[in-house]
Amino acid sequence: MRFILEDTINGILMGSIYGLAAMGLTVIFGVLKVINFAHGSLLMVGMYVAYWAVILTGLHPYLSLVIVVPVMFLFGYFLQDIIIKPIFKAEKDVREPITVIIVTTGVWYILDNLSLLVFGPQYRNIQDNPLRGKMLEVGGMLLSVPKLWGFFAALLTAGAIYWFFQMTRTGRAIRATSLDREAASLQGINQYKMYNLAVGIGTAVAGIAGVSLVPFYNIFPSVGVLFDIKCFIIVVLGGLGSMGGALLGGMIIGVIEHVGAQFMAATWTEAIVYGIFLVFLFLKPSGLFGVKYEW
Amino acid sequence: MRILELKDVNKSFGGLQAVENFNLSIEEGEILGLIGPNGAGKSTVFNCIAGVYPPTAGEIYFKGENITREKPWNLCRKGLARTFQIVKPFSSRTGLYNVTVGAFATTDKRAEAERRALEMLHHLHIDDIKDMRAGNLTIAHRKRLEIARALATQPKLLLLDEVMAGLRPTEVDEMVKIIKGLRDNGVTIFVIEHIMRAIMALSDRVAVLHFGRKIAEGTPKEVASDERVIKAYLGDEYGTA
Amino acid sequence: MGRNTIRIVPPVLAGVIVLALPLAVRNPTYLHILVLLYLYAYLTTSWNLVGGFAGVLPLGHAAFVGIGAYTSTVLSLQYGISPWIGMIIGGILATIAGVIIGLPTFKMRGAYFALATIAFAEGLRVVVENIDNLGPFRLNGPRGLQIPPLKTGLLNFMFATKEPYYYIILFMLAGVLLLTYVISRSKLGHYLVAGGEEPEAAMALGVNVARAKLTAMAISSFLTAFAGTFWAQFTLYIHPKSVMSLDISFEIAFIALIGGRGSIAGPVLGALLLRPVSDFSRIYFGDKLPGLHLIIFGVVLILVMLYQPRGLQEPLTRAYRSITKKFLGHAEAA
Numbered sequence: 001m002r003f004i005l006e007d008t009i010n011g012i013l014m015g016s017i018y019g020l021a022a023m024g025l026t027v028i029f030g031v032l033k034v035i036n037f038a039h040g041s042l043l044m045v046g047m048y049v050a051y052w053a054v055i056l057t058g059l060h061p062y063l064s065l066v067i068v069v070p071v072m073f074l075f076g077y078f079l080q081d082i083i084i085k086p087i088f089k090a091e092k093d094v095r096e097p098i099t100v101i102i103v104t105t106g107v108w109y110i111l112d113n114l115s116l117l118v119f120g121p122q123y124r125n126i127q128d129n130p131l132r133g134k135m136l137e138v139g140g141m142l143l144s145v146p147k148l149w150g151f152f153a154a155l156l157t158a159g160a161i162y163w164f165f166q167m168t169r170t171g172r173a174i175r176a177t178s179l180d181r182e183a184a185s186l187q188g189i190n191q192y193k194m195y196n197l198a199v200g201i202g203t204a205v206a207g208i209a210g211v212s213l214v215p216f217y218n219i220f221p222s223v224g225v226l227f228d229i230k231c232f233i234i235v236v237l238g239g240l241g242s243m244g245g246a247l248l249g250g251m252i253i254g255v256i257e258h259v260g261a262q263f264m265a266a267t268w269t270e271a272i273v274y275g276i277f278l279v280f281l282f283l284k285p286s287g288l289f290g291v292k293y294e295w
Numbered sequence: 296m297r298i299l300e301l302k303d304v305n306k307s308f309g310g311l312q313a314v315e316n317f318n319l320s321i322e323e324g325e326i327l328g329l330i331g332p333n334g335a336g337k338s339t340v341f342n343c344i345a346g347v348y349p350p351t352a353g354e355i356y357f358k359g360e361n362i363t364r365e366k367p368w369n370l371c372r373k374g375l376a377r378t379f380q381i382v383k384p385f386s387s388r389t390g391l392y393n394v395t396v397g398a399f400a401t402t403d404k405r406a407e408a409e410r411r412a413l414e415m416l417h418h419l420h421i422d423d424i425k426d427m428r429a430g431n432l433t434i435a436h437r438k439r440l441e442i443a444r445a446l447a448t449q450p451k452l453l454l455l456d457e458v459m460a461g462l463r464p465t466e467v468d469e470m471v472k473i474i475k476g477l478r479d480n481g482v483t484i485f486v487i488e489h490i491m492r493a494i495m496a497l498s499d500r501v502a503v504l505h506f507g508r509k510i511a512e513g514t515p516k517e518v519a520s521d522e523r524v525i526k527a528y529l530g531d532e533y534g535t536a
Numbered sequence: 537m538g539r540n541t542i543r544i545v546p547p548v549l550a551g552v553i554v555l556a557l558p559l560a561v562r563n564p565t566y567l568h569i570l571v572l573l574y575l576y577a578y579l580t581t582s583w584n585l586v587g588g589f590a591g592v593l594p595l596g597h598a599a600f601v602g603i604g605a606y607t608s609t610v611l612s613l614q615y616g617i618s619p620w621i622g623m624i625i626g627g628i629l630a631t632i633a634g635v636i637i638g639l640p641t642f643k644m645r646g647a648y649f650a651l652a653t654i655a656f657a658e659g660l661r662v663v664v665e666n667i668d669n670l671g672p673f674r675l676n677g678p679r680g681l682q683i684p685p686l687k688t689g690l691l692n693f694m695f696a697t698k699e700p701y702y703y704i705i706l707f708m709l710a711g712v713l714l715l716t717y718v719i720s721r722s723k724l725g726h727y728l729v730a731g732g733e734e735p736e737a738a739m740a741l742g743v744n745v746a747r748a749k750l751t752a753m754a755i756s757s758f759l760t761a762f763a764g765t766f767w768a769q770f771t772l773y774i775h776p777k778s779v780m781s782l783d784i785s786f787e788i789a790f791i792a793l794i795g796g797r798g799s800i801a802g803p804v805l806g807a808l809l810l811r812p813v814s815d816f817s818r819i820y821f822g823d824k825l826p827g828l829h830l831i832i833f834g835v836v837l838i839l840v841m842l843y844q845p846r847g848l849q850e851p852l853t854r855a856y857r858s859i860t861k862k863f864l865g866h867a868e869a870a
Binding site: 368371376379385386387395400405408445448 | 722723726727729730733734736740741743745
């Protein structure tokens with residue numbers, strides 16, 4: 001019985017990291033109203049950036065945030081500015097910018113295979129980092145320390161994002177653009193700059209998730225694919241645009257994986273996650289929190 | 296025979312009451328006009344009738360049948376057609392293709408559908424645009440295409456949503472003639488319009504909507520001289536266009 | 537020569553060349569490449585019925601390939617049923633799956649549908665990869681199924697040389713192209729286009745958009761499963777990564793998009809242009825630069841979407857038409 005509790009808690013911790021990654025996606029969706037299919041690949045890039053930052057400078061993995069966050073922010077900013085913005089402009093009046101989905105899928109492919117080409121297919125991890133395999137004992141249960149840090153990072157980030165969008169001028173400008181871009185631009189807000197910022201922020205959040213993962217997760221070119229699909233599932237489960245929903249959805253997935261792993265092979269839990277996603281899609285597509293564009 | 300009846304129709308969006316206790320009936324063969332200041336709720340009424348969304352309360356009857364919650368495509372099969380305030384042509388296709396889509400509502404054969412489509416184009420005097428890309432047409436042609444397309448479905452009742460907007464005065468007069476011709480061919484017309492002179496010339500009866508409520512109903516003359524109507528419009532709409 | 541006679545010449549010529557090709561190309565490797573080329577052209581054309589005409593973005597079509605491949609293989613290996621019959625059964629199963637996915641998702645935003653197809657395809661692959669048996673059926677998990685090349689002949693869908701396969705896939709491709717042409721001119725075709733461009737207007741004109749999309753989905757998944765059976769019989773070995781992977785789903789979609797979805801020639805053109813890139817980059821760069829062809833696909837896809845969103849078939853058909861016009865001009869002057 002104790003094991004199930006331990007697994008559940010570890011699942012919540014790991015799930016909060018999933019939620020952190022999904023938060024980035026939901027920020028982008030909430031503002032641009034498109035699902036960025038390349039999000040998992042961006043996460044992968046974040047992981048590689050963190051990895052190389054640590055290997056080359058000997059930084060503590062979490063300190064690599066100093067490098068990762070700005071790099072990822074700029075990466076996302078320019079990705080939106082150079083590749084996605086032209087399509088947005090062309091499809092301004094179209095209800096469903098499907099072309100954006102297509103293009104981000106193309107970005108996904110390019111990023112994944114480019115990193116395969118440049119970094120090679122081998123699994124990497126930071127062997128002697130101070131967090132690897134560290135466990136914390138609480139009430140007879142063993143909790144994974146890096147996952148615990150990830151949990152706090154997720155909560156902090158969620159809080160920071162909430163504060164940013166509710167309290168700062170730029171944040172409110174972005175929200176205004178997402179609600180009515182014509183009205184916002186009449187107020188002097190450059191809507192495309194807002195979109196760039198939003199994608200930059202979403203990508204930076206993915207970077208934070210990557211940093212949380214790097215101490216204990218393997219890094220390889222297609223690691224993004226798993227997370228990509230998971231993030232979509234979480235974002236749909238939690239309700240598109242909802243931060244809390246992303247966190248909660250992530251935790252649910254984490255718990256299913258960790259608890260389920262006791263009873264069946266890990267790949268079966270994957271199938272169950274897909275199954276739950278499909279069931280949700282069929283029965284309650286607006287997700288747990290039902291609200292579409294809630295901040 | 297009453298072809299359309301609205302009984303105590305209410306529609307609210309969240310906290311906003313767009314249409315309140317709206318009662319209306321249309322006789323077969325009539326041309327009924329619906330006017331009102333901007334935001335009065337006219338398009339909402341149309342959308343409720345046409346099945347875009349159901350009314351929050353109340354009932355709608357078409358040819359005696361309760362259609363309150365019917366879907367748009369089923370309504371079309373039953374003989375109810377509509378146009379849109381902002382025209383929605385299938386821009387990448389030709390005029391003929393557009394109308395053919397409508398014609399398929401009552402047949403499965405392409406040859407027959409195309410034949411009827413050509414007839415409709417002729418009826419609306421736009422035969423020469425049949426091979427032109429719909430997205431390249433002028434607004435006047437697009438409005439006629441929209442009507443031709445809806446007409447191809449062989450409706451008994453046609454809902455026209457501001458078909459005159461954006462037309463020059465001569466075009467407006469032509470359109471009035473065309474619409475009257477439709478009625479002579481057996482189609483009942485329910486028209487929303489903003490351009491006073493068109494709707495007064497066109498309609499047998501007029502209903503006036505203001506903040507979602509019906510404030511007047513009667514012949515065009517009666518309505519034009521109604522105090523409440525004049526106040527609602529601040530009197531400066533009549534006489535324009 | 538009359539105008540119409542001249543117009544027919546290029547397609548007829550192409551047809552003759554294609555039919556006679558195996559006589560000129562004797563190298564089995566090249567024949568193999570050609571067969572795969574036609575197979576992808578077939579797959580993308582079938583995909584096009586949903587992805588092009590219905591205007592949605594299915595990114596999990598490999599699932600149907602897998603269903604087709606596994607159904608016919610299991611039935612023929614375990615029960616001796618002819619792969620042709622297995623092909624039809626596989627098609628029916630794929631149709632059911634496709635309709636189940638489409639039913640709830642066609643009413644939602646396009647992204648939901650795309651996600652649902654990915655989840656379904658990956659979920660299916662994971663399941664097949666992890667079970668050895670599905671009830672009485674032996675699936676063999678990740679090791680896959682091998683088809684021993686014992687009895688040859690048309691009935692067994694098994695041949696010693698590549699030529700028969702070449703003609704079969706060519707025939708299938710011609711069939712699916714013809715079907716696409718017929719559908720595009722039919723009521724369903726019109727309804728799909730209308731529903732894709734202006735769903736609200738279409739609905740007001742009597743089009744049940746969701747139902748039209750479902751019909752297209754059913755047809756598409758049915759035909760895609762056929763390709764799975766063909767693949768199984770051609771390569772004689774199937775495993776989850778070879779017939780159901782996300783890579784295959786994406787390659788099909790990318791090729792159709794680059795060639796031009798929604799048109800009849802687009803997917804075929806896309807396959808003609810991109811498959812050789814894929815094959816040759818794999819042959820020549822395979823070890824040194826893995827995944828290069830996928831990077832090229834991605835880049836080409838983005839460029840095409842930015843500058844020619846209707847696909848490369850648009851500028852190519854325009855060029856073709858202006859060339860034939862010039863030719864006709866000369867012919868009439870002569």
